[in-house]
Amino acid sequence: MATQKISLYWKEGVHFESEGPGGMVSIDGSEEVGGQGKGLRPKALMLSALAGCSGIDIGSLIKKMRIDVDTFDIDVEAELTDEHPKFYHKVLVNFNFYGNHLNQTKIEKAVSLSIDTYCGVMEMFRQFATVETKINYFPKQ
Secondary structure (H helix, E strand, O other): OOOOEEEEEEOOOOOOEEEEEOOEEEOOHHHHHHOOOEEHHHHHHHHHHHHHHHHHHHHHHHOOOOOOOOEEEEEEEEEEEOOOOOEEEEEEEEEEEEEEOOOOOHHHHHHHHHHHOOOHHHHHHHOEEEEEEEEEEEOOO
């Protein structure tokens, strides 16, 4: 069984740096709790992890499946519960693909493999939230 470790370093106030496999990221709280905009907020990092996990899968699958895509991006929107502790209970993941010769069948297979098989962060989110996914296609301009 694999184990991962991060270290969190206090910089000042509610600003921290998190170091883990592959790099560092700055974390800061909201202005209401003394944050100064020096990093991502922890819940936003969760959404970034979700998009990043699936993005890495899809980027790898685009290469393996030889899918012709100019570029793609992922937008994640999430709704928090009203009561503390507030957590995401609804999540929408938009997969946006750009190009003039998009093979939608191959793209749908790549996205499906990511969200149903490979992306562990997606599975973690499903443990506490309703997750909806949507694939969008845009011509190159």
